[in-house]
Structures are given as C-alpha cells and as structure tokens.
Amino acid sequence: MRHSFFLLPLFLFVFSLNAQTNTYTISFENAVHHEADVNVTFTNITSDTLEVRMSRSSPGRYALHEFAKNVYGLKATDGNGKVLNIYRKDPYSWFVSGHNGTVHIRYTLFANRGDGTYSQIDETHAHLNIPATFMYAPKLSDRKIEVNFNVRKDLNWKIATQLPLVSGTTYAAPNLQYFMDSPTEISDFGLREFMVDGQNIRFALHHNGTEEELDTYFEKVKKVVLEQQKVYGELPNFDYDTYTFLACYIPNASGDGMEHRNSTILTSTRSLAEGGMERNIGTVSHEFFHAWNVERIRPKSLEPFDFSKANMSGSLWFAEGFTSYYTNLILVRAGLITPEKYVEGLTGTFNYVWNSPARQFFNPIEMSYQAPFVDAATSVDPVNRENTFISYYSYGSMLGLALDLSLRKENRNLDDYMKLVWKTFGRTEKPYSITDLQKTLALYAGTDFSNSFFDNYIYNSKMPKYSELLGSVGVSLSQNPEMPYFGASVGKTKDGNGLVENNPFLDSPAYKARLTKGDIITQLNGKAFPKDQKFTEYIKSFPVGEAITVQFERFGEKNTTEVILEPDPAYSITLVEKSGLAPKKSVLKSRNDWLGSD
Incomplete structure (x- = not known):
C-alpha cells in the first residue's frame, strides 16, 4: 500500500491529544470459540447519520471477501450511553443515527482462518488481518487511529505488528489506509532481529518448534534479505525504520503469504522440522x-486501494509475475538451493505457460x-x-526470465532494469502505468528492444525464443517425441473406475475424443480400468499414435469413444551437462553472472 501521508514531513506524524482519533479495543476472552469482542469509538461526528462498514476486499488481494459475514451482535450507543x-x-x-456527536459500536467477530486475507482467533493466537477484523x-x-489489543496474559501473548507503539x-496508525495495511500477530511467538543500514529487520515466528530451529531458519531469512538488497542496491526506507515478518507455521494455519508496506x-x-526449513523460505x-x-x-x-469493491490491475504480470521470477532466483544466489535445482524447477511453470491454450x-x-x-x-x-x-x-515469471536472458545477450540484465524502475517510481513512490514500464525499458535498453x-x-x-535464450546460459530445453499424451487428468472413483478430473485441454486427444470433466471411464480397449x-x-505403455477405445459413463448413460495418443508437448529443462555436453567457458560465465551473487 502506498500512502501519501509518508511523503509529508515526519513531524506531522505526532499523535497529538487534541487531534481527532478513532479508537478501537479488541478482546479475546472467548478465543476458544473463535470470537473476539470489538469496541469502536468515533467522536466529533458532525453529520446526523454515521455510516460504518466492513471492508469487502483486502490489500494485496483483488477479489471480494465480504468480511461483514462474520460480524454479529452489533450495538451502538452515544456518548451518554443511549x-x-x-x-x-x-x-x-x-x-447509525440519533447520536450526540459520539458513537460507540460494539460487535462480536467470528474468525477462524489463519492466512493473509482472513483472521483467526483461538487459544494459540489472535492472527488479525485488519480489514477482516475492524469496522x-x-x-x-483520514483520522488517526489508536487500537488497544487486550491480550491474553494467561496465554503469554505478545504483539507483533508494523503499527507504531503508543504505550x-x-x-x-496515521490514517485508515495504513491501519488496514497493518496485519497483527498476537501469540507466544519467538523474535529475531538484525540491523541492515540502520534499519531493523524483525522475524516473529509463531510455531511449535525449538529456539534452535528458529535460529537456523533466521539465518536463511537474513540471506534472502541481503540478496534482495543487492538487486535494487538498497533497502526501502521502511516507516519507523523497521520491517516485520509475521510468520505462523502451525497446524491450524492455512498456507499463504501476503505483502504489506512494512x-x-x-x-x-x-x-x-517437517519440511518447512526448505519449503517455507520461498514465500x-x-x-x-x-x-x-x-x-x-x-x-x-x-492506487489508492478501495476497500468497498474488487480491485483490478493490468500490471500484475509485472507486480506479481516478476516478483515470482525473482523468488527462487534469489534463493539460488543466496546459496539456499543449487543451480541444478533452480533450473530444473523452471520446468513446471514453463510447461504450464508454454502449452496453455489460454494465450x-x-x-x-x-x-x-x-x-x-x-485470487482467493x-x-x-x-x-x-x-x-x-x-x-x-506464472506468466509474468516466464516473461521475467525471457527479459532477463534477452537483456543479458545485450550485456545488460534485469537487475539493473529493476533498479531503474525503483529509482524512477519506487523510491519516489510515484505510481506507474504499463506505458511507464515500456518507456523505462526503452531508456535502459533502447526503443527498438523495448x-x-x-x-x-x-x-x-x-x-519468446526460450530454446535460444536458455541455451545462452547453458540450459537445455528438450521434448520426448515418444512420450504419449492423453490431454486430461484421470483419477479414480471409489469403486475403482477412472474419473476425468478436469476440463480436457483444448485440442488435446481427450478433447478431440469429446471426453469431458466428470466422465467415468469403465474400460480401456475392452479391459477394466x-x-x-x-x-x-x-x-506410457502405449506408443504415440495408438488409438485407445474408451468406454465411459456420462449422466448414467454408457458411451464409447476413441482417443488417439499424441506426442507429449511437455518440455524438460536441465543443465546441458546432464546430457553429456560441456558448455563453453563464455556460456558458463553467462550462467554464473545470471545465477551467482556479487
């Protein structure tokens, strides 16, 4: 979230007792049943009627979530208790009408999904996404906000948030936009910190593991932070000189990641201990x-984010996709995964994008x-x-790969383009258009290239010509023309028959054979599934070109069709050394420049 507030002099962020402030209190006595008690006070109201709302969307998400569905028992009184x-x-x-300039609102919130969009309240934690929690x-x-988190001392709860502490x-929070963008984790978490160029990077982890595990994992986090700093040449100027990771690695959470300003x-x-040390670091x-x-x-x-509706952008291929490209690239540069693992890990995303009929x-x-x-x-x-x-x-990630390798063939690279975008639009917090991205690429690599x-x-x-681009860094892109392809995912029913689980891919063998999602396959070439x-x-036991007679049921009716297997369109992506070839020194240098760390 970008907030124009932070373009003003810092002295304006003084929480004066005379300034108008909306105040919140949240308590968790009934956490065992996933409930919170929320109290809100609005003062100095000049209109006859006050409108209050629950958000319909959340920063970083683009769909509607209708958080009002989890609010009940709402009551409103004025300053005199009426x-x-x-x-x-x-x-x-x-x-709310009939007030005397002050409105107190009290309601019960039900919350039981711990991820980046919703809130979760139980006796392990109060995991609060602000739009899902507060009216x-x-x-x-535009008013300032103060919120008191009435923590459960009997559960040893502490508070981790990007919000500045009052006492x-x-x-x-300086205003609603910043408040809504400030998730808060309240639990008995472990905390680790380190300083980078005068700014504090904090990692708050709510988990059931050991202190030693947290220490080991935090070393990985530090490597990620420092490697990403190299891409842009500097950290952002975090508000209050602090950035906080709020991590919950617990059985009752739902897997997710969600970015916020700080x-x-x-x-x-x-x-x-059970895979998270390696598999969670990508998030x-x-x-x-x-x-x-x-x-x-x-x-x-x-910009600005609208809490009353779905938010749409045509720039997500860059905002999310290029970020996805760097996700694992950073891990290999930081030494957290091997070049071989990184390169082979491109295969799934590449095939998903390259072979999709959606283009x-x-x-x-x-x-x-x-x-x-x-998006959820x-x-x-x-x-x-x-x-x-x-x-x-995925689409943006593959385009980021193509742009990076294309620039490297011109003795440039995507890192330096991202630096230029950062200096032009990020450091100054000037929102960009897609045309701006194109013009910036023209400044960096030339108009014709852009x-x-x-x-x-x-x-x-x-x-893009991926075979040529990947070849320039000693990476092989290959297909197996003898591998047969059916064109639909087939699982099993409870009684052991086949079940077409997805819509067959357009123009695939299954699609041409007029199979569709939900069909139950009973026999193949006259034999039971x-x-x-x-x-x-x-x-795989059939050769490419084989015609398979498929007997299936649809809506209770028996049918027969013929599926003619075609060559699998999937590619494999590997280092050329795996095929017995020795890349030239110049190619190895290009690869090391791409995957290495300065």
Whole structure:
C-alpha cells in the first residue's frame, strides 16, 4: 500500500491529544470459540447519520471477501450511553443515527482462518488481518487511529505488528489506509532481529518448534534479505525504520503469504522440522521482494486501494509475475538451493505457460484483469480455467526470465532494469502505468528492444525464443517425441473406475475424443480400468499414435469413444551437462553472472 501521508514531513506524524482519533479495543476472552469482542469509538461526528462498514476486499488481494459475514451482535450507543437506531441498506454497511456527536459500536467477530486475507482467533493466537477484523467509517478515514489489543496474559501473548507503539498494548496508525495495511500477530511467538543500514529487520515466528530451529531458519531469512538488497542496491526506507515478518507455521494455519508496506504475513501448516526449513523460505523470498515491487513500485491502477469493491490491475504480470521470477532466483544466489535445482524447477511453470491454450484468448495484461475471479476468490459454478487462464504469477515469471536472458545477450540484465524502475517510481513512490514500464525499458535498453518486447509479449501473447535464450546460459530445453499424451487428468472413483478430473485441454486427444470433466471411464480397449496403477503410468505403455477405445459413463448413460495418443508437448529443462555436453567457458560465465551473487 502506498500512502501519501509518508511523503509529508515526519513531524506531522505526532499523535497529538487534541487531534481527532478513532479508537478501537479488541478482546479475546472467548478465543476458544473463535470470537473476539470489538469496541469502536468515533467522536466529533458532525453529520446526523454515521455510516460504518466492513471492508469487502483486502490489500494485496483483488477479489471480494465480504468480511461483514462474520460480524454479529452489533450495538451502538452515544456518548451518554443511549442506545442508537441502526438501519441497513446493503450487506456490509450500518447507518447509525440519533447520536450526540459520539458513537460507540460494539460487535462480536467470528474468525477462524489463519492466512493473509482472513483472521483467526483461538487459544494459540489472535492472527488479525485488519480489514477482516475492524469496522471503519468511510467519512472519517483520514483520522488517526489508536487500537488497544487486550491480550491474553494467561496465554503469554505478545504483539507483533508494523503499527507504531503508543504505550502498553496500544498501537497507532496515521490514517485508515495504513491501519488496514497493518496485519497483527498476537501469540507466544519467538523474535529475531538484525540491523541492515540502520534499519531493523524483525522475524516473529509463531510455531511449535525449538529456539534452535528458529535460529537456523533466521539465518536463511537474513540471506534472502541481503540478496534482495543487492538487486535494487538498497533497502526501502521502511516507516519507523523497521520491517516485520509475521510468520505462523502451525497446524491450524492455512498456507499463504501476503505483502504489506512494512511487514508481511507468512502462514504454513509445515513446521520447520517437517519440511518447512526448505519449503517455507520461498514465500519469505517472494513476499519480501514485494517491499519494493508492488508496495513502493506501485501500479496506478491499485492506487489508492478501495476497500468497498474488487480491485483490478493490468500490471500484475509485472507486480506479481516478476516478483515470482525473482523468488527462487534469489534463493539460488543466496546459496539456499543449487543451480541444478533452480533450473530444473523452471520446468513446471514453463510447461504450464508454454502449452496453455489460454494465450489465444488473453494477453498478460488481460490475464492480470482476471485476478478478482481467481485470487482467493470463490464461486459455486464450474469454470473453464484450464483452457482460458494462465496465472499472472506464472506468466509474468516466464516473461521475467525471457527479459532477463534477452537483456543479458545485450550485456545488460534485469537487475539493473529493476533498479531503474525503483529509482524512477519506487523510491519516489510515484505510481506507474504499463506505458511507464515500456518507456523505462526503452531508456535502459533502447526503443527498438523495448517496443519489440512489449508489442510481442505484453500487448500480444506471443512466446519468446526460450530454446535460444536458455541455451545462452547453458540450459537445455528438450521434448520426448515418444512420450504419449492423453490431454486430461484421470483419477479414480471409489469403486475403482477412472474419473476425468478436469476440463480436457483444448485440442488435446481427450478433447478431440469429446471426453469431458466428470466422465467415468469403465474400460480401456475392452479391459477394466487399471485399479492398481496410476493412469499416467498406464498411458506410457502405449506408443504415440495408438488409438485407445474408451468406454465411459456420462449422466448414467454408457458411451464409447476413441482417443488417439499424441506426442507429449511437455518440455524438460536441465543443465546441458546432464546430457553429456560441456558448455563453453563464455556460456558458463553467462550462467554464473545470471545465477551467482556479487
């Protein structure tokens, strides 16, 4: 979140007793049943009626979440304790009238999902995403805010948040935008800190592991922070000179990561002892990179964030996708994964993007527009995402790879382009447009280079020449023409028949054979569906070009079709050494420049 407040002199951020302040208190006596008691006070109200709302969206998410659904028992009184009239005209607003200039609101919040979007309250912690927790008054959004977290001392709870401390358990925010962007973890967490160029990087971890595990993991976190600093040449100027990781690696969490201006939420069910030491660090890398790219290098289309509706941006291929490209690149540069693991890890994302039929429908900008429908969004009606959507995370990640390797062939690199974008738009907190990104690339690499990249791959959905680009750093891109391809995921029903689990990919063998999601396959070539073998392994027993007779049931009716297997379009990405080739010294140098750390 970008806040114009922080472009003003720091002395304006003095919490004067005379300034108007909205005050909140939250208590957790009934945490065992996932409830919080919330009290809000608005004073010096000049209008006859005060509107209060629950947010419909959350910073970093783009879909609607309708947080009002978890609010009940709401009551309103004035400064003298008189019960006030409340009326509703929509599901997420309350209108309070008859007050004397002061309105006290009290309500119960139910919260039981610990991730980057929602809140979770139980006897292990109070994990609070602010829009999912607190009501607000739209007309009073410029006021300062103070919030008292009435912690459970019997549970040894402490508070971790990017909000500045006032005193005790009371914290402050300069305005609603900053408040809503300030998740808070209240638990018996462990804390580690280190200083980087005069700024404090804090890691608060709520987990069931040991202090030694936290120490080991924190060393990995430090390497990520320092490696990302090299990309941009400096850390952002964090407000209050502090950045806070808020990590919950506990069984009752839901896996997620969510960036904020001076903090990030990290949630996982994986403990450090059971895979989290290696598998959780990627989320740390992704979310911290957002401290530059999306929090301060900010799309115009998301500025300011609107809590009353879904927020749409065509820039997510850059904001999320380029961040995704750097996620594992940072890990290999920091020595946390090997070059071989990094390179081979590109395979899945590459195949997902390269082989998707969705590129004929949408370019990266239009894929970004789909975020309100896919970013933790829910719906009950079936969709055809297999054929119409490529995640802007993945699409942008592959475009970041292509741009980086293309620039390196010109003796440039993506790091220096990101530095230029940072200096132009991030450090100054001037929101950018897609045209701005194109112009900045033209300044860095030339107009022809920039126009070619944007015209072909951003405004259109062509694919770069990945074989040539990867070859320039000694990476092989290959297919197996003898590997058969069916074109749909097939699982098993309870009685051992096959079940088509997804919409078959457009123009795939299964698609051409008119199979569809939900079909139950009973026989293959006159034999019962193989019960003791995975379908993918079974298909490998047939040669490419083989016609398989498929008997299936749809809506209770028996049907027969013929699937003609085709060559698998999937690619493998490996270091060329694995195929017995020795890369030239110049190629190895290019690879080391790409994957190495200065």
